[in-house]
Amino acid sequence: xxxxxxxxxxxxxxxxxxxxxxxxxxxxxxxxxxxxxxxxxxxxxxxxxxxxxxxxxxxxxxxxxxxxxxxxxxxxxxxxxxxxxxxxxxxxxxxxxxxxxxxxxxxxxxxxxxxxxxxxxxxxxxxxxxxxxxx
Amino acid sequence: xxxxxxxxxxxxxxxxxxxxxxxxxxxxxxxxxxxxxxxxxxxxxxxxxxxxxxxxxxxxxxxxxxxxxxxxxxxxxxxxxxxxxxxxxxxxxxxxxxxxxxxxxxxxxxxxxxxxxxxxxxxxxxxxxxxxxxxxxxxxxxxxxxxxxxxxxxxxxxxxxxxxxxxxxxxxxxxxxxxxxxxxxxxxxxxxxxxxxxxxxxxxxxxxxxxxxxxxxxxxxxxxxxxxxxxxxxxxxxxxxxxxxxxxxxxxxxxxxxxxxxxxxxxxxxxxxxxxxxxxxxxxxxxxxxxxxxxxxxxxxxxxxxxxxxxxxxxxxxxxxxxxxxxxxxxxxxxxxxxxxxxxxxxxxxxxxxxxxxxxxxxxxxxxxxxxxxxxxxxxxxxxxxxxxxxxxxxxxxxxxxxxxxxxxxxxxxxxxxxxxxxxxxxxxxxxxxxxxxxxxxxxxxxxxxxxxxxxxxxxxxxxxxxxxxxxxxxxxxxxxxxxxxxxxxxxxxxxxxxxxxxxxxxxxxxxxxxxxxxxxxxxxxxxxxxxxxxxxxxxxxxxxxxxxxxxxxxxxxxxxxxxxxxxxxxxxxxxxxxxxxxxxxxxxxxxxxxxxxxxxxxxxxxxxxxxxxxxxxxxxxxxxxxxxxxxxxxxxxxxxxxxxxxxxxxx
Numbered sequence: 001x002x003x004x005x006x007x008x009x010x011x012x013x014x015x016x017x018x019x020x021x022x023x024x025x026x027x028x029x030x031x032x033x034x035x036x037x038x039x040x041x042x043x044x045x046x047x048x049x050x051x052x053x054x055x056x057x058x059x060x061x062x063x064x065x066x067x068x069x070x071x072x073x074x075x076x077x078x079x080x081x082x083x084x085x086x087x088x089x090x091x092x093x094x095x096x097x098x099x100x101x102x103x104x105x106x107x108x109x110x111x112x113x114x115x116x117x118x119x120x121x122x123x124x125x126x127x128x129x130x131x132x133x134x135x
Numbered sequence: 136x137x138x139x140x141x142x143x144x145x146x147x148x149x150x151x152x153x154x155x156x157x158x159x160x161x162x163x164x165x166x167x168x169x170x171x172x173x174x175x176x177x178x179x180x181x182x183x184x185x186x187x188x189x190x191x192x193x194x195x196x197x198x199x200x201x202x203x204x205x206x207x208x209x210x211x212x213x214x215x216x217x218x219x220x221x222x223x224x225x226x227x228x229x230x231x232x233x234x235x236x237x238x239x240x241x242x243x244x245x246x247x248x249x250x251x252x253x254x255x256x257x258x259x260x261x262x263x264x265x266x267x268x269x270x271x272x273x274x275x276x277x278x279x280x281x282x283x284x285x286x287x288x289x290x291x292x293x294x295x296x297x298x299x300x301x302x303x304x305x306x307x308x309x310x311x312x313x314x315x316x317x318x319x320x321x322x323x324x325x326x327x328x329x330x331x332x333x334x335x336x337x338x339x340x341x342x343x344x345x346x347x348x349x350x351x352x353x354x355x356x357x358x359x360x361x362x363x364x365x366x367x368x369x370x371x372x373x374x375x376x377x378x379x380x381x382x383x384x385x386x387x388x389x390x391x392x393x394x395x396x397x398x399x400x401x402x403x404x405x406x407x408x409x410x411x412x413x414x415x416x417x418x419x420x421x422x423x424x425x426x427x428x429x430x431x432x433x434x435x436x437x438x439x440x441x442x443x444x445x446x447x448x449x450x451x452x453x454x455x456x457x458x459x460x461x462x463x464x465x466x467x468x469x470x471x472x473x474x475x476x477x478x479x480x481x482x483x484x485x486x487x488x489x490x491x492x493x494x495x496x497x498x499x500x501x502x503x504x505x506x507x508x509x510x511x512x513x514x515x516x517x518x519x520x521x522x523x524x525x526x527x528x529x530x531x532x533x534x535x536x537x538x539x540x541x542x543x544x545x546x547x548x549x550x551x552x553x554x555x556x557x558x559x560x561x562x563x564x565x566x567x568x569x570x571x572x573x574x575x576x577x578x579x580x581x582x583x584x585x586x587x588x589x590x591x592x593x594x595x596x597x598x599x600x601x602x603x604x605x606x607x608x609x610x611x612x613x614x615x616x617x618x619x620x621x622x623x624x625x626x627x628x629x630x631x632x633x634x635x636x637x638x639x640x641x642x643x644x645x646x647x648x649x650x651x652x653x654x655x656x657x658x659x660x661x662x663x664x665x666x667x668x669x670x671x672x673x674x675x676x677x678x679x680x681x682x683x684x685x686x687x688x689x690x691x692x693x694x695x696x697x698x699x700x701x702x703x704x705x706x707x708x709x710x711x712x713x714x715x716x717x718x719x720x721x722x723x724x725x726x727x728x729x730x731x732x733x734x735x736x737x738x739x740x741x742x743x744x745x746x747x748x749x750x751x752x753x754x755x756x757x758x759x760x761x762x763x764x765x766x767x768x769x770x771x772x773x774x775x776x777x778x779x780x781x782x783x784x785x786x787x
Contacts, residue, residue, distance in 0.1 A: 029722060029731050031642050042640065047522045055377050057520070060370040062703065100520025107515045111506050115527040118498040122491045 027074035028067035034078075041074045044083040047100045048073070048090065057100065138203050141191025142282040145232075148184035148239060149272035151177055152265045159262025163255060163330060171258040175246040178261050181268070182243025189223075189236040192281055196223040202288040205229065205281050211294040221305030227429065227445070228281035230308055234425070235271040237309075237316040241345075242268065245320060252324075252341045253333055260327030267319055270452045278448055303363055311356040311383060315421035317349025318390060322418035325411045326460055329467045334407045339400035340765075342414070344758055346397055350390040351754035357383050358747030369705030371718045371735045373634075373743055376524045381504045382424035385497055389417035392493040395486050403547055405475045405483055408468050409490060415460045420497070422453045427504075478549045485542035492535040499527045529583050536590045536628065539621060540597035562600065566593030580636050587632030595625035612760030620753025627746025634715075634740040644729040654736025656710075656717050657681045658690075663721075663730060671695045673706070676721040676730065680710055692721040716740050 032038040045059035050066040058066040058073075069090075076086045090098050102108040155177045162170035195203050196219050199212040209226040210219055218225075224233040242264040249257055275281065324342040328334045360383060365373045374380060393413040399406045426449045477483040503519045510517050544558040556563075569592035573585060598621035601614060641653040650659035661677040673693040680688045692708040710717040715738035722731025 029642050029733075030644070031640075047520065049518050049520070055375070057375075060368070060372060060375075062369075062705070095516055097516040097518055100518050101522035102517050102519055107510060108506075108517065111502065111519065111523070112527075114502045115495065115499050115531070118495045119531070122495050126487055126491050 027071040027078075029070075030074075032074055032078050037077050038074075040083055041077040044077070044086060045070055045073055048087070049098050049100055051094060051098065137191050137194050137198075138200065138282040138284060141188045141195070142280070144184045144188040144191065145272065145276065145282070148181050148188065148235075149269065149276060151181040151184065152239075152268045152272055155181060155265035156262050156269060159258050159265065162258045163262065166255070168254070171254055174258050174261045178246035178264065179243040181265070182239035182241075185236045185239030185268075189232055192229060192232060193220060193223045195282075196220065199292070201290065201292060202284050204283045204285050207285060207289055207292045209294075210292045212291050214294065217302060217305055224308050225305075228275070228279040230312075231271065231275055231279055231429075232281050233308065234312050234316065235268060235275065237312050238264070238268050238271065238319060241316050241320050242323075245323075245345075249341055252328075252337050253331065256324075256327050256331045256333045256338060257341075258327075259330040260323045263323035263326040263330075264320070267323065267456060270455065274445075274448050274452065278445060301363070301367070303359055307356065307359060307363075310352050310359070314349045314351075314353035314356055314390075315386065315425065317345050317352065318386060318414075318417045318421045320345040321349065321393065321414045322456075322460070325414035326463060329411060329463050332467065334400075334411055336401050336404050339397050339410065340761075343394070343397050343401055343761060346390060346394045346414075346417075347754050347758045347761075350387070350394050351751045351758070353383065353387045353390060354747060354751040354754065357387055358744050358751070361747070362744050366707055366709060369707050369720050371638075371707075371737065373631075373740070376503070376521050378504050379428055381500050382427040385500055385504075386417060386420040386424055388493050388497040388500065389413060389420045392490045392497070393417050395489050399483055399486050403475050403477070403483060405477060406487070406490075409487075411464065411468075413490070413494075415457065415464060416494075416497075418460075419453070419457045420501075422449070422456065426450055426453055475548075477547070480545070480550050480552055480555065482542060482545045482547045482550075485538055485545050488538045489535065489542065492531055492538065496528045496531055496535070499531075500524065503527070525583065533583075533586055533590060536594055536624070539624065540590075540594045543601045543617060543621070544597065558600070559597065562593040562597035565596040566590060569593070577637070584632040584636035587628055588636070591625045591629035591632060594628070595622060598622045598625060612763060613757045614760070616753045616755075616757030616760055618753070619756060620750045623746045623749025623751075623753055625746070626742050626749055627744075630739050630742025630744075630746060634737045634743070637738045638740075639736040641734045643732050643734075644725050645732055646729045651732070651734065653717070653734040654715075654738070655682050656734075656736060658717075658719065658732075658734055660730065660732065666693065668695070671697045674721065676719075676732070678708070678719055678732075680717060680719075682712070690717070690719050692719045694721045694723075711741060714738060 032041060042059060046057050048058045048069065050056045050058045050061040050063055050069070052063050052065050053061050056063075056066070058069045061067075073086055073090075076089070077083070081089075087099055087101075091103065096102060096105075096107075102111060104112055155174055158170050158174045158177060161167065162174060192205075195206055196210055197216075199206060199210060199219065201207050201212075205226060205228055209229075210222045214222070222229075224230045242261065245257075245264065246261055252260075321342050324338060324345070328338040357380075360380070361373050364375070364380075365371065393410070393416075396406045396410045396413055400410045426446065429445065429449060503523055506519050507517055540562050541555060541559060545555060566589050570585070570589040573588055579585075598618055602610065602618060605614075639654045641651055643651045645651060645660045647660055647662055650657055652658075657680075659679040659681075661679050663674055663676050666673045666675045673695040675691050675693045678690040678692070680690050688710060690708040690710055693706040695704045695706055696702075697704070705720050705722075708719050710719075715736060718735040718737060720733040722733060724730050
């Protein structure tokens with residue numbers, strides 16, 4: 001919660017700089033000229049959370065903050081950063097909450113291991129029952 | 136007066152549910168047939184009273200009786216007829232009453248119609264139904280009375296959330312609840328069979344129509360919900376792995392696994408413990424879904440009342456029913472005799488694989504949905520969204536598609552891999568051709584959609600393969616049901632993969648008279664005009680849309696402003712062609728006379744929902760097919776008995 005508030009405050013502070021870069025450099029609703037870069041940016045924006053909306057990605061949101069974040073992402077991708085670098089930079093600023101693709105860490109390890117564990121457990125369960133039946 | 140009558144009916148129904156539970160408990164424990172016979176009519180009357188209470192609530196909504204608190208909070212006398220009617224369940228109390236009404240009516244139908252299972256098992260089943268209903272009656276009467284009156288009635292009501300004023304959404308809750316409640320009947324049958332240690336084919340055949348019906352309703356509910364999100368939210372997405380969406384997907388996954396294992400139990404008397412377990416899981420998932428959207432843990436249009444007390448109540452009910460059922464399962468599973476045996480490569484083997492993979496997907500969705508809530512409770516803010524679900528569940532779903540193609544082509548009990556590969560020749564060829572054609576036509580693109588499209592082609596061929604070499608007129612209807620449902624999965628999968636891989640998006644700022652190109656279409660902005668609605672005003676763009684040299688069509692997307700509460704919504708305008716949809720959205724003016732416009736060309740996206748309808752239609756065919764066969768068998772049995780009696784009479 002505190003992190004989210006902090007993020008909002010930071011964004012409010014950042015707003016004047018963003019406002020200066022309005023008009024031609026504003027990429028909130030303008031696509032990048034290079035289709036490959038635009039595709040990369042769109043794919044990234046689909047996995048970033050709009051921090052002021054109810055469960056929406058920034059690519060799907062009409063909120064001003066989402067627009068600012070889209071512009072930021074497109075500018076960084078256009079400047080040659082990779083999607084992973086931009087994501088890491090955003091996580092650094094806003095915390096894990098901002099990404100729908102949770103980075104592997106101590107807090108998310110159980111989440112990422114869960115599918116493998118479920119599959120192993122299921123296979124073990126099914127194998128045991130087949131063997132018993134074959135006797 | 137009508138509100139009071141409704142409340143009385145509700146209390147009486149609750150009392151009868153208590154009586155039904157006691158009668159059933161006594162009848163089963165004493166093995167008393169007289170008591171058991173009394174349980175059936177009680178269940179029927181209980182259902183009738185619940186229906187009466189629901190009818191009373193609908194009546195006060197239609198009359199706009201502003202002395203009833205619920206009507207004041209959720210209705211308005213000037214609202215269209217349909218939304219007064221549907222407003223009865225467009226709120227917390229009313230939707231819980233609808234839940235318990237469908238439950239009561241379903242219980243009554245079981246009591247009236249079911250003659251296949253042993254009487255004692257049926258009595259235990261009705262007792263379980265009554266126990267579930269009793270919990271919800273208590274919930275309604277003690278913490279969410281829908282009929283409460285106001286001492287000082289206001290002159291008019293506060294209206295209904297504008298987002299819910301949509302004809303599709305008016306019938307969304309009844310559809311989903313019918314699905315949830317169907318699963319509760321399956322749960323009751325499973326518990327009943329566990330109590331009387333009677334887990335066998337007769338029980339499975341009695342449970343199957345309920346599982347199938349629930350599954351058809353859930354399929355329709357999910358398909359319609361997905362289309363609603365697609366056209367209403369204005370961003371062209373059809374699934375976002377949102378907790379509310381997941382809450383409807385989880386019971387569907389469990390029900391899909393259950394309906395496959397129940398057919399193994401009904402035809403081959405195998406997978407007994409699994410089937411019972413899945414019935415418990417499926418109902419748990421529908422309770423969990425109800426908890427997720429009703430508790431206020433999630434903020435959305437579904438969370439009518441953010442009231443922790445109500446969430447706690449549902450959670451207690453959930454743990455009581457599920458805990459009780461699991462405890463019963465643990466103590467009784469040892470005495471459920473092992474079912475018939477089979478080998479790994481067999482129809483049963485493929486159905487075990489289906490059950491396993493569906494359960495793993497269900498586990499992933501469950502964990503992914505609750506992980507952020509648990510993490511937040513422990514002080515860590517994180518988000519789990521589409522990338523996680525796609526990475527974790529996507530590959531498993533594709534393996535499931537392969538199993539689905541192979542399963543119907545396998546023999547029961549034992550088969551060989553060689554024979555299977557021979558029967559799968561054409562599907563494999565189709566998959567290969569599709570993969571090569573895709574790479575040639577579109578180049579190398581994303582792995583998952585690519586595989587999805589190729590496998591969809593193979594699955595489509597494999598799903599009609601069971602009809603090859605059969606006399607089509609003598610093929611039972613439920614085989615057609617399976618073929619159509621599996622084909623529906625292939626169609627839906629193709630739509631998902633194609634629209635994911637080939638969608639074209641164009642964001643432009645255009646002045647009037649300028650045009651842009653998206654996919655095969657050329658879109659020209661002709662003008663912008665204001666439009667006034669009942670409780671909104673809007674700007675509407677007029678777009679001329681032309682494909683090649685074809686005729687020009689008009690699309691009119693709107694940007695709507697609601698004054699109370701102040702919100703802006705995008706009303707998209709969609710052009711449906713045979714091979715996809717053109718999706719247009721009007722954005723803001725940029726201050727220099729140009730307007731923001733967003734266009735998407737989504738090839739084959741309509742296949743997603745068309746496939747969903749095929750799946751539901753397949754389920755309906757299957758229900759009809761099993762019903763017809765049961766009737767025919769019964770008639771044949773009667774004729775055989777008559778013939779035997781006739782012979783005896785002549786022989787004597």
